[in-house]
Amino acid sequence: MRIFVYIWIALLTIASCSEKKVPAPADLLSVERFADILRDVRLLEGAYATKYNRVDSSQYKIGAYYERLFADHSITKEQYMSSYSYYMNDPKKMMAIEDLILTKVTAMQVEQDSLNRINHLNMTDTLVVDSVKIDSTKKAPVLEIKRKNS
Numbered sequence: 001m002r003i004f005v006y007i008w009i010a011l012l013t014i015a016s017c018s019e020k021k022v023p024a025p026a027d028l029l030s031v032e033r034f035a036d037i038l039r040d041v042r043l044l045e046g047a048y049a050t051k052y053n054r055v056d057s058s059q060y061k062i063g064a065y066y067e068r069l070f071a072d073h074s075i076t077k078e079q080y081m082s083s084y085s086y087y088m089n090d091p092k093k094m095m096a097i098e099d100l101i102l103t104k105v106t107a108m109q110v111e112q113d114s115l116n117r118i119n120h121l122n123m124t125d126t127l128v129v130d131s132v133k134i135d136s137t138k139k140a141p142v143l144e145i146k147r148k149n150s
Contacts, residue, residue, distance in 0.1 A: 022089040025082040029075065031093065034083050035100040037073050041080075042101070044069055 029037065048062050070077055087094050 022086055024086055025079075027079045027082065028086060029079065029083040031087075031097055031100070033073075034087060035097045035104065037069075037075065037080060038084075038097065039101045039104050040069055040073070041066070043105075 044065055045062070048065065066077065070080060087097060
Protein backbone atom coordinates (compact mmCIF):
# COMPACT_ATOMS: atom_id res chain seq x y z
CA MET A 1 0.00 0.00 0.00
CA ARG A 2 2.83 2.36 0.84
CA ILE A 3 4.40 1.82 -2.59
CA PHE A 4 1.09 2.66 -4.24
CA VAL A 5 1.01 6.00 -2.33
CA TYR A 6 4.56 6.85 -3.45
CA ILE A 7 3.76 5.99 -7.07
CA TRP A 8 0.59 8.10 -6.89
CA ILE A 9 2.53 11.09 -5.49
CA ALA A 10 5.19 10.69 -8.18
CA LEU A 11 2.55 10.61 -10.94
CA LEU A 12 0.82 13.69 -9.55
CA THR A 13 4.14 15.51 -9.35
CA ILE A 14 5.01 14.65 -12.95
CA ALA A 15 1.54 15.62 -14.16
CA SER A 16 1.66 18.95 -12.35
CA CYS A 17 5.01 19.82 -13.92
CA SER A 18 3.83 19.38 -17.49
CA GLU A 19 3.60 22.55 -19.56
CA LYS A 20 0.12 23.94 -19.77
CA LYS A 21 -0.36 26.31 -22.66
CA VAL A 22 -2.43 29.24 -21.51
CA PRO A 23 -4.17 30.99 -24.38
CA ALA A 24 -3.10 34.58 -24.97
CA PRO A 25 -5.72 37.12 -23.88
CA ALA A 26 -7.30 39.23 -26.59
CA ASP A 27 -5.82 42.42 -25.14
CA LEU A 28 -2.32 41.03 -24.48
CA LEU A 29 0.36 43.70 -24.08
CA SER A 30 3.49 43.30 -26.19
CA VAL A 31 6.64 42.13 -24.40
CA GLU A 32 8.28 45.57 -24.75
CA ARG A 33 5.23 47.47 -23.50
CA PHE A 34 4.60 45.02 -20.67
CA ALA A 35 8.25 45.34 -19.59
CA ASP A 36 7.89 49.13 -19.43
CA ILE A 37 4.73 48.88 -17.34
CA LEU A 38 6.11 46.18 -15.04
CA ARG A 39 9.26 48.27 -14.52
CA ASP A 40 7.09 51.22 -13.48
CA VAL A 41 4.99 49.00 -11.20
CA ARG A 42 8.13 47.75 -9.47
CA LEU A 43 9.55 51.25 -9.13
CA LEU A 44 6.22 52.40 -7.67
CA GLU A 45 6.15 49.53 -5.20
CA GLY A 46 9.78 50.15 -4.23
CA ALA A 47 9.21 53.86 -3.63
CA TYR A 48 5.99 53.16 -1.75
CA ALA A 49 7.60 50.49 0.43
CA THR A 50 10.49 52.83 1.19
CA LYS A 51 8.12 55.51 2.42
CA TYR A 52 5.46 53.40 4.13
CA ASN A 53 7.46 50.23 4.99
CA ARG A 54 5.09 47.65 3.49
CA VAL A 55 2.94 47.74 0.39
CA ASP A 56 0.39 45.20 1.60
CA SER A 57 -0.28 46.46 5.13
CA SER A 58 0.24 50.20 5.02
CA GLN A 59 -2.55 52.44 6.26
CA TYR A 60 -2.10 54.38 3.03
CA LYS A 61 -3.54 52.39 0.16
CA ILE A 62 -1.48 51.94 -2.99
CA GLY A 63 -4.50 51.34 -5.25
CA ALA A 64 -4.80 54.97 -6.34
CA TYR A 65 -1.16 54.96 -7.41
CA TYR A 66 -1.74 51.83 -9.52
CA GLU A 67 -4.77 53.44 -11.14
CA ARG A 68 -2.71 56.51 -12.03
CA LEU A 69 0.13 54.37 -13.41
CA PHE A 70 -2.26 52.34 -15.56
CA ALA A 71 -3.96 55.53 -16.78
CA ASP A 72 -0.56 57.01 -17.70
CA HIS A 73 0.14 53.89 -19.78
CA SER A 74 -3.41 53.96 -21.26
CA ILE A 75 -4.32 50.48 -20.06
CA THR A 76 -6.74 48.97 -17.57
CA LYS A 77 -5.93 47.00 -14.46
CA GLU A 78 -7.63 43.99 -16.02
CA GLN A 79 -5.47 44.25 -19.14
CA TYR A 80 -2.34 44.41 -16.99
CA MET A 81 -3.42 41.45 -14.83
CA SER A 82 -4.35 39.25 -17.79
CA SER A 83 -1.01 40.02 -19.49
CA TYR A 84 0.80 39.40 -16.20
CA SER A 85 -0.90 36.01 -15.77
CA TYR A 86 -0.12 35.05 -19.35
CA TYR A 87 3.57 35.94 -19.14
CA MET A 88 3.95 34.31 -15.69
CA ASN A 89 2.80 31.01 -17.23
CA ASP A 90 5.60 31.20 -19.82
CA PRO A 91 8.92 31.17 -17.93
CA LYS A 92 11.05 31.83 -21.02
CA LYS A 93 9.09 34.95 -21.97
CA MET A 94 9.04 36.12 -18.36
CA MET A 95 12.82 35.74 -18.10
CA ALA A 96 13.21 37.77 -21.30
CA ILE A 97 10.95 40.44 -19.78
CA GLU A 98 12.99 40.41 -16.56
CA ASP A 99 16.20 40.87 -18.59
CA LEU A 100 14.60 43.75 -20.48
CA ILE A 101 13.53 45.41 -17.22
CA LEU A 102 17.04 45.03 -15.82
CA THR A 103 18.49 46.67 -18.94
CA LYS A 104 16.02 49.55 -18.70
CA VAL A 105 16.62 50.13 -14.98
CA THR A 106 20.38 49.99 -15.50
CA ALA A 107 20.09 52.62 -18.26
CA MET A 108 18.00 54.79 -15.92
CA GLN A 109 20.66 54.44 -13.21
CA VAL A 110 23.49 55.36 -15.60
CA GLU A 111 21.53 58.42 -16.75
CA GLN A 112 20.83 59.48 -13.17
CA ASP A 113 24.50 59.02 -12.20
CA SER A 114 25.52 61.23 -15.13
CA LEU A 115 23.06 63.93 -14.09
CA ASN A 116 24.30 63.75 -10.51
CA ARG A 117 27.90 64.20 -11.68
CA ILE A 118 26.95 67.18 -13.85
CA ASN A 119 25.01 68.76 -10.98
CA HIS A 120 27.92 68.18 -8.62
CA LEU A 121 30.34 69.81 -11.07
CA ASN A 122 28.03 72.78 -11.52
CA MET A 123 27.75 73.27 -7.77
CA THR A 124 31.51 73.31 -7.25
CA ASP A 125 32.18 75.72 -10.12
CA THR A 126 33.05 79.13 -8.70
CA LEU A 127 32.63 81.03 -11.95
CA VAL A 128 29.01 81.93 -12.57
CA VAL A 129 28.56 82.89 -16.19
CA ASP A 130 25.78 85.10 -17.49
CA SER A 131 26.68 84.84 -21.15
CA VAL A 132 29.54 83.78 -23.37
CA LYS A 133 30.38 85.54 -26.66
CA ILE A 134 32.76 84.34 -29.31
CA ASP A 135 34.03 86.96 -31.75
CA SER A 136 34.95 85.05 -34.89
CA THR A 137 35.90 88.12 -36.96
CA LYS A 138 39.37 88.23 -35.44
CA LYS A 139 42.19 85.91 -36.41
CA ALA A 140 41.90 83.91 -33.20
CA PRO A 141 38.49 83.68 -31.60
CA VAL A 142 38.20 85.76 -28.46
CA LEU A 143 36.12 84.46 -25.64
CA GLU A 144 34.35 87.14 -23.62
CA ILE A 145 32.82 86.08 -20.35
CA LYS A 146 30.47 88.29 -18.38
CA ARG A 147 29.99 87.50 -14.73
CA LYS A 148 26.64 87.63 -13.04
CA ASN A 149 26.25 90.37 -10.50
CA SER A 150 26.05 88.76 -7.10
